[in-house]
Amino acid sequence: MLELSILFPSVLNGLTTGAVYALIALGLTLIYGVLHIINFAHGAALMVALYGVYFLQQRAGIDPYVALPIMVPAMFAFGYALQRFVIGRASHGKDENILLVTLGISIILENLALYAFKSDTRSIDTAYTLTTVNLAGALISLPKVVAFGGALATAAVLLLVLGKTDLGRAIRACAKERQGARLVGIDVDHVFAMSFGIGLACLGAAACFLLPAYYVNPTVGNGFVLIAFTIVVLGGMGSFTGALVGGLLIGVVESVGGLWLGESLGQIGIFLIFIAVLLFRPQGLFGARS
Amino acid sequence: MLDVRGLSISFGGLKAVDEVSLAVPKGAIVGLIGPNGAGKSTLFGLVSGFLRPQQGSVHFLGQDITALAPHHICRIGMTRTFQIVQPFGAQTVRENIAVGAHLRRASRSEALDHAEKIATQVGLSSQLDKLALNLTVAGRKRLELARALATDPALLLLDEVLAGLNPQEITEVIPVIRQIRDAGVTVLMIEHVMQAVMNLAESVYVLSNGRLIAQGTPGEITANPEVIEAYLGHGTAARLRKAAGGQHA
Amino acid sequence: MKELAGILLFCALVALAPQFISSGVTLNLIIMTLYAALLGQAWNILGGFGGQFSFGHAVFFGSGAYAMAVLQVKFGWNAWAALAAALACGAAVGAFIGALSFRYGLKGSYFALVTLAFAEVFRILSNTFTFTGAGVGMMLPLKESTADLQFADKTGYLYLILAFVLAGLLVTWWLKRSRYGAWLQAVRDNEDSAAALGVNVFRVKLGAIMISGALMAAGGAFYVQLFHYIDPHIAYGPAVSVEALLGPIIGGMGTLWGPLLGAAVLHGMGELTRALMGDVPGVNLIAYGVVLILMVTFLPRGIIGLFHRKTKDAPRA
Numbered sequence: 001m002l003e004l005s006i007l008f009p010s011v012l013n014g015l016t017t018g019a020v021y022a023l024i025a026l027g028l029t030l031i032y033g034v035l036h037i038i039n040f041a042h043g044a045a046l047m048v049a050l051y052g053v054y055f056l057q058q059r060a061g062i063d064p065y066v067a068l069p070i071m072v073p074a075m076f077a078f079g080y081a082l083q084r085f086v087i088g089r090a091s092h093g094k095d096e097n098i099l100l101v102t103l104g105i106s107i108i109l110e111n112l113a114l115y116a117f118k119s120d121t122r123s124i125d126t127a128y129t130l131t132t133v134n135l136a137g138a139l140i141s142l143p144k145v146v147a148f149g150g151a152l153a154t155a156a157v158l159l160l161v162l163g164k165t166d167l168g169r170a171i172r173a174c175a176k177e178r179q180g181a182r183l184v185g186i187d188v189d190h191v192f193a194m195s196f197g198i199g200l201a202c203l204g205a206a207a208c209f210l211l212p213a214y215y216v217n218p219t220v221g222n223g224f225v226l227i228a229f230t231i232v233v234l235g236g237m238g239s240f241t242g243a244l245v246g247g248l249l250i251g252v253v254e255s256v257g258g259l260w261l262g263e264s265l266g267q268i269g270i271f272l273i274f275i276a277v278l279l280f281r282p283q284g285l286f287g288a289r290s
Numbered sequence: 291m292l293d294v295r296g297l298s299i300s301f302g303g304l305k306a307v308d309e310v311s312l313a314v315p316k317g318a319i320v321g322l323i324g325p326n327g328a329g330k331s332t333l334f335g336l337v338s339g340f341l342r343p344q345q346g347s348v349h350f351l352g353q354d355i356t357a358l359a360p361h362h363i364c365r366i367g368m369t370r371t372f373q374i375v376q377p378f379g380a381q382t383v384r385e386n387i388a389v390g391a392h393l394r395r396a397s398r399s400e401a402l403d404h405a406e407k408i409a410t411q412v413g414l415s416s417q418l419d420k421l422a423l424n425l426t427v428a429g430r431k432r433l434e435l436a437r438a439l440a441t442d443p444a445l446l447l448l449d450e451v452l453a454g455l456n457p458q459e460i461t462e463v464i465p466v467i468r469q470i471r472d473a474g475v476t477v478l479m480i481e482h483v484m485q486a487v488m489n490l491a492e493s494v495y496v497l498s499n500g501r502l503i504a505q506g507t508p509g510e511i512t513a514n515p516e517v518i519e520a521y522l523g524h525g526t527a528a529r530l531r532k533a534a535g536g537q538h539a
Numbered sequence: 540m541k542e543l544a545g546i547l548l549f550c551a552l553v554a555l556a557p558q559f560i561s562s563g564v565t566l567n568l569i570i571m572t573l574y575a576a577l578l579g580q581a582w583n584i585l586g587g588f589g590g591q592f593s594f595g596h597a598v599f600f601g602s603g604a605y606a607m608a609v610l611q612v613k614f615g616w617n618a619w620a621a622l623a624a625a626l627a628c629g630a631a632v633g634a635f636i637g638a639l640s641f642r643y644g645l646k647g648s649y650f651a652l653v654t655l656a657f658a659e660v661f662r663i664l665s666n667t668f669t670f671t672g673a674g675v676g677m678m679l680p681l682k683e684s685t686a687d688l689q690f691a692d693k694t695g696y697l698y699l700i701l702a703f704v705l706a707g708l709l710v711t712w713w714l715k716r717s718r719y720g721a722w723l724q725a726v727r728d729n730e731d732s733a734a735a736l737g738v739n740v741f742r743v744k745l746g747a748i749m750i751s752g753a754l755m756a757a758g759g760a761f762y763v764q765l766f767h768y769i770d771p772h773i774a775y776g777p778a779v780s781v782e783a784l785l786g787p788i789i790g791g792m793g794t795l796w797g798p799l800l801g802a803a804v805l806h807g808m809g810e811l812t813r814a815l816m817g818d819v820p821g822v823n824l825i826a827y828g829v830v831l832i833l834m835v836t837f838l839p840r841g842i843i844g845l846f847h848r849k850t851k852d853a854p855r856a
Contacts, residue, residue, distance in 0.1 A: 038651075100831060107828030115819060230656075264667045272660065275656050278643075340735075365737050379729075437732070
């Protein structure tokens with residue numbers, strides 16, 4: 001079959017990509033777990049974040065990793081505003097409406113980018129873009145290794161915030177029982193907006209880790225949306241462990257699949273998994289049966 | 291007509307329905323009562339195909355219907371209503387009832403005509419063109435009844451069709467149910483409204499914590515101490531007897 | 540009866556339009572509006588009447604388009620036969636996706652997601668295999684004759700798309716006054732109640748997705764005949780899926796004229812933005828996105844919802 005010398009780097013690469021996927025999926029699963037929103041705008045928001053990192057580097061010379069403390073709060077504010085003033089108002093609470101509203105937002109964002117930046121694909125060059133790290137014989141590009149570490153670190157921070165802070169407790173309360181949370185004095189609208197903001201903040205971090213090894217164009221979000229959904233559904237809607245494990249798993253599937261079936265067909269494994277999970281185990285690996 | 295034998299189902303560790311057996315003879319009105327949470331609606335779900343029992347069987351008109359799907363059971367002749375009414379909100383009363391009528395009528399005009407007839411029978415004829423979501427609670431309950439009736443069932447399973455009605459409305463609906471039976475439809479009804487149970491039912495089953503604790507005529511079960519205890523708490527039966535005994539002394 | 544007369548009158552008017560309109564640009568606008576309406580009608584059957592929101596309706600469009608292209612180019616089929624096959628293809632894909640999804644009880648957001656996934660799978664497959672031209676796509680050789688379903692004159696295409704739209708209107712009209720339609724709308728409004736009243740929910744949904752798929756495939760087939768070209772992105776990409784749902788949502792889901800009205804509004808808006816801002820890519824889509832959000836927020840029953848408040852003919856929201 002496949003030699004270990006080819007398989008091993010592929011798996012490692014898959015893990016590094018998977019970690020970033022996991023970070024993206026974490027935001028999505030948080031948003032679903034708390035607000036019960038399937039955020040179709042998640043991919044477009046990531047695209048916006050990627051452009052943010054791109055222009056910070058191009059215009060202000062700020063290195064993507066240094067841009068973290070700028071991008072994360074900026075995306076948080078963006079997410080907060082979106083939920084508080086657009087999604088929350090528009091959906092009247094109905095599931096289908098929320099789907100359509102987030103779809104509308106993704107259309108707007110994508111085409112605003114198309115209008116503003118044209119459809120060119122852009123990438124950045126940094127001092128370390130071409131550096132590789134030797135991991136037990138496999139040569140993995142440095143940005144990817146940093147992405148791996150960064151994504152996991154961000155995930156850890158997120159889990160800490162949710163587990164140990166008052167905000168985290170409030171978020172978990174609203175996720176479990178909206179009315180009850182209101183009754184004990186939690187400003188649910190505010191908490192929802194905070195949650196959405198945190199979800200998008202994850203995208204801000206992910207973008208910082210992603211851009212050095214990747215690229216950006218107006219439609220790049222579409223590709224990520226489905227992968228993110230696959231991970232969230234595979235891991236279990238609302239489960240953080242699931243998003244992490246699922247992300248890493250999908251990253252590896254994509255990488256090994258690409259090895260086996262070629263670049264184009266490789267991604268099909270992801271979507272077939274997605275369909276299979278939706279049909280046969282919709283609660284995913286770690287989710288609760290609804 | 292309906293023969294339920296040893297039906298059981300558990301959710302998690304909780305036995306929601308515990309080896310319940312009951313029989314509904316043709317042309318009867320049978321009541322099913324019990325405190326909240328006793329498992330009455332769950333039993334309906336098991337009988338009508340919405341839930342699969344883990345033990346036991348359901349026979350209807352001589353046929354084993356235990357594993358059949360709800361729509362199939364409806365076609366054989368058993369129709370149920372829901373405790374929490376679920377109208378087709380954005381459709382009119384007439385259209386709602388017509389969905390039921392369509393079970394045995396392919397023609398749209400026939401179904402709509404039948405819907406009108408049924409509406410008159412339950413007292414909804416003045417609201418035929420109203421949207422279902424604009425009806426009052428009483429109206430929705432009647433709509434629920436009408437829709438089920440429109441399927442021309444042999445057996446009607448009514449789940450708390452009188453809940454939420456005021457006394458005036460209750461006195462209006464009771465004769466309607468009796469007329470339904472007189473027209474040839476057998477009725478099994480879950481009810482909390484004792485007035486209805488006493489007035490209508492010939493035999494009554496009492497469910498508590500998933501188990502059948504009593505069966506008999508309305509008069510018999512209201513005097514049954516276990517039934518009293520199920521509703522009013524442990525020791526109540528004895529206290530009531532003592533009080534009654536003291537009075538007659 | 541009134542509605543049937545309305546349908547026939549509308550189609551007669553459109554059919555007569557070329558007598559009075561000589562501008563190719565205007566004719567083209569009418570054709571593209573009708574095309575958008577067709578896509579909307581297809582989506583409306585499953586989404587508006589059936590209550591199952593699909594976000595990947597392109598999967599049916601692309602299947603029809605590729606069936607049309609492959610059968611003619613690779614197998615030398617006659618265009619009309621290929622059209623029949625394309626419709627069957629759409630229905631078959633519908634049956635496949637429907638059987639899987641509805642058998643396993645997928646609803647709401649999960650169903651929307653699975654349709655998205657299927658569209659993406661089909662896109663990847665058509666992008667990979669040379670049989671469908673891979674990433675380059677397929678070109679239909681120019682053969683302007685009615686036998687080949689290609690027309691030198693725009694009016695030919697106008698009649699073709701009008702025929703499809705008429706079919707869509709008639710199917711929708713039938714849904715509003717047939718037993719099957721009553722069952723379908725019952726399933727939309729409350730599945731459990733419908734089942735309790737004897738409706739075979741699975742079969743009803745399956746029927747809807749097949750009809751919807753066939754109609755959508757007609758749109759795909761039309762596209763190929765008009766533009767002589769198809770590729771994976773056009774066939775299965777998000778643009779078609781979005782276009783299919785925008786019209787009914789704006790015009791009014793679950794209504795007869797909603798998709799047409801919505802298509803007209805969208806194209807009208809498209810022309811307006813073009814007039815105001817030039818032919819810049821993406822601008823009209825920004826407007827569409829904004830309108831989508833506004834409609835969902837303020838007019839969830841679409842434009843037609845404005846006219847039918849609480850009367851007998853209230854549309855299904």
